[in-house]
Amino acid sequence: MKLLTAEYLLPIASDPISGGAVAIEGQAIVAVGGSGELKAKYPSAGVEDFGNAAILPGFVNCHSHLELTAMRGALDDVEHDFKSWLLKINDLRSAMTDADIEDAAIAGAMEGAAAGVTCFGDIGRYGLAGTKALKQVGLRGIVYQETEFSPDNRTAEGDFAKLGAKYEELRKEETDLVKVGLSPHSPYTVGSQLFELIAQYSILNRVPLSIHASESLDEMNLLEKGEGFFTQFYEKLGLEWNSPHCTPIEYLERLGVLSTRPLLAHCVTVTDSDIKKIAANRASIAHCPKSNAKFGHGYAPFEKFLDAGIAVGLGSDSVASNNV
Ligand SMILES: [Zn+2]
The missing domain is CATH 2.30.40.10 (Urease, subunit C, domain 1)
Structure with missing residues (x-):
């Protein structure tokens, strides 16, 4: 005692x-x-x-990317332009070795612990880095294995098989404190069929999901109107992608993703009807005000989330989209 x-x-x-x-x-x-x-x-x-x-009890950071901790300040020159930011982070991330990513994740977990965070909802392309970091620093959390860029339905089965193999490896790392889940990155980087496969897998196997959703006007324009830089990008790469002509949240509901009760990161551009859907499905929200401000994406209707009875937590997002 x-x-x-x-x-x-x-x-x-x-x-x-x-x-x-x-x-x-x-x-x-x-x-x-x-x-x-x-x-x-x-x-x-x-x-x-x-x-x-x-x-006091430890803080919960419910939306982080610990593996990107080495990128603090590295993308400040493109923070005004989300498209350039996405392209640059992809280039920087590709240049990192697995060992670099593991070191970055440990540094992020240590920074979190020093700030009083004892629990992370962490998203990783290289999920093992997140699980290793949480275990090494003695923290609690869920590490969500993220999808690769996979918006084309023609490759959905293969993309799902690769993701499933990574997830099975990651599951072996689970402990009492560290659990694992899946993160279909966003409505603009994951095709509708892959979303459906992940949603079915999640429900059958009780796998927690986390998704970036309704983060920017670019995303909203793509989903609702099939317009904007994402469409030019898909065309350039010869990818097949069709606009569902609805909001990102409606899209996730149609695909059966919302019924998995995912943790939705951002939710800046949500409509009142979207908020009702999120609440009705008992999904939760990772509110990331610092990241939304850095990009100039706007502010999420935090009070409306609470009024609707939605469980909302705070997330730092990565240090690449955050100045703290
Ligand atoms: Zn994020």
Whole structure:
């Protein structure tokens, strides 16, 4: 038995306690309360006093890309132009070795821990880097294996097989604290058939999903009107992609993705009807205000999310789309 004490204790689920203590038995918190009260209750417990400090639960960063931690500031020259940003990050990422990516993920996990984050919802193209980082730094979280650029339905079966193989490898890394999931990156980088295959797999195998959705006007224009730079990009690469002529959230609902209750990152350009769909499907939202601001994508209707009863958490996104 051990008691941690400090001038302030913030249980969050109840009012702050002045002169508080946390009683820990093995790996579990068994009591929180006034330090005098807990010292009397557990007289033989060792006491570690943090003095003029506050003890509070660890923070949750529900949308990160730890493997990109080496890119802080590297994309600032293209932050005004999402298209150039996407192309540049792809080039920079391709130049990194697996060892570079693993080192970056560990650095990101350590930065998070130093800032009080104890739980990550992390997305990785190289998922193993995220699981290794969380385990090495002793954190909790879900690492979502991300899809590669795969918008063309003609390659959906093959793309799904490759993703499934990566996911099966990643699952072997699961521990009590570190779980794994899948991240179909976004409606503009994943084809409709691949989305459907992932959604079916998720429901059958209870695999958590996280998706970047309704992040920018470019994405909205592509989905609703079939216009914008993404279409030129697909044409240039000879890819087949047809606009569904609906919002990204409607699209995810049609494809059966929303019913998997995914964690949706951003949701900046959502309509009131989209918010109702997100709430009705009990999906949740990773709100990333710093990243949205850096790109000038606008601000997500945070209050409406809460009013609709949607579970919302905060995400840092990667340091490539963030100045902190
Ligand atoms: Zn992201």
